[in-house]
Amino acid sequence: MNEATIRRCVPGDEHALSLIGQAAFLEAFAGVISGRDIVGHCQRQHAKEKYEAWLSDAQSAVWIAEVDPGRAPVGYLVLTAPDLPLAGVGPRDLEVKRIYLLHRFQGGGIGARLMSEARAHAIARGCRRLLLGVYGRNAAAIGFYERLGYRHLGTRQFKVGENTYDDVVLGLDLGS
Numbered sequence: 001m002n003e004a005t006i007r008r009c010v011p012g013d014e015h016a017l018s019l020i021g022q023a024a025f026l027e028a029f030a031g032v033i034s035g036r037d038i039v040g041h042c043q044r045q046h047a048k049e050k051y052e053a054w055l056s057d058a059q060s061a062v063w064i065a066e067v068d069p070g071r072a073p074v075g076y077l078v079l080t081a082p083d084l085p086l087a088g089v090g091p092r093d094l095e096v097k098r099i100y101l102l103h104r105f106q107g108g109g110i111g112a113r114l115m116s117e118a119r120a121h122a123i124a125r126g127c128r129r130l131l132l133g134v135y136g137r138n139a140a141a142i143g144f145y146e147r148l149g150y151r152h153l154g155t156r157q158f159k160v161g162e163n164t165y166d167d168v169v170l171g172l173d174l175g176s
């Protein structure tokens with residue numbers, strides 16, 4: 001398979017981000033959570049306007065992974081100001097809001113490369129921690145984050161469509 005290229009997103013990338021977001025969310029959660037919730041969640045949370053807002057927000061940064069031919073989008077990571085119910089969250093924290101890869105492109109190191117872009121960005125901005133919330137039953141993603149050094153900090157409830165799901169909150173100390 002062709003090597004993926006990772007680049008920082010710019011306004012105009014919202015169409016590609018919305019496309020991967022919906023495809024990867026469906027792939028990741030079909031058979032795991034309610035189908036109705038998946039469709040509703042994708043309509044609202046993976047609308048291109050959602051990505052447009054992040055792309056024009058100075059506090060957020062988005063990276064996309066693309067493959068040839070023709071730079072097809074296969075994954076992305078969204079970094080934002082934190083919105084997590086955790087004591088002590090402050091301006092020197094950032095949240096990995098979303099990271100998704102199409103199934104065929106998982107397991108080849110692209111996820112780790114996206115996380116490394118986010119980490120370098122956070123360190124360059126003088127941040128203290130990277131935080132994230134992940135569905136408590138998403139053992140594969142939790143294993144991936146733990147492999148990168150993330151540790152359990154708490155829990156939260158996360159609304160997807162009509163239902164609420166239990167997430168764990170993980171964090172990585174950036175040593176600054």
Ligand SMILES: CC(C)(COP(=O)(O)OP(=O)(O)OC[C@H]1O[C@@H](n2cnc3c(N)ncnc32)[C@H](O)[C@@H]1OP(=O)(O)O)[C@@H](O)C(=O)NCCC(=O)NCCS
Nearest residue numbers: 028100101106107108109110111112134140141143144147
């Ligand atoms: C989670 C995800 C982003 C990981 O990206 P990836 O490209 O598949 O992972 P990588 O190949 O970069 O793996 C990086 C490291 O994590 C490890 N890892 C990956 N999956 C793992 C698992 N299930 N358990 C333990 N470790 C795991 C890898 O072994 C690798 O470690 P190594 O360098 O020592 O070999 C990707 O699989 C994905 O998009 N999954 C579906 C969507 C999802 O669940 N997103 C998270 C929602 S919060």
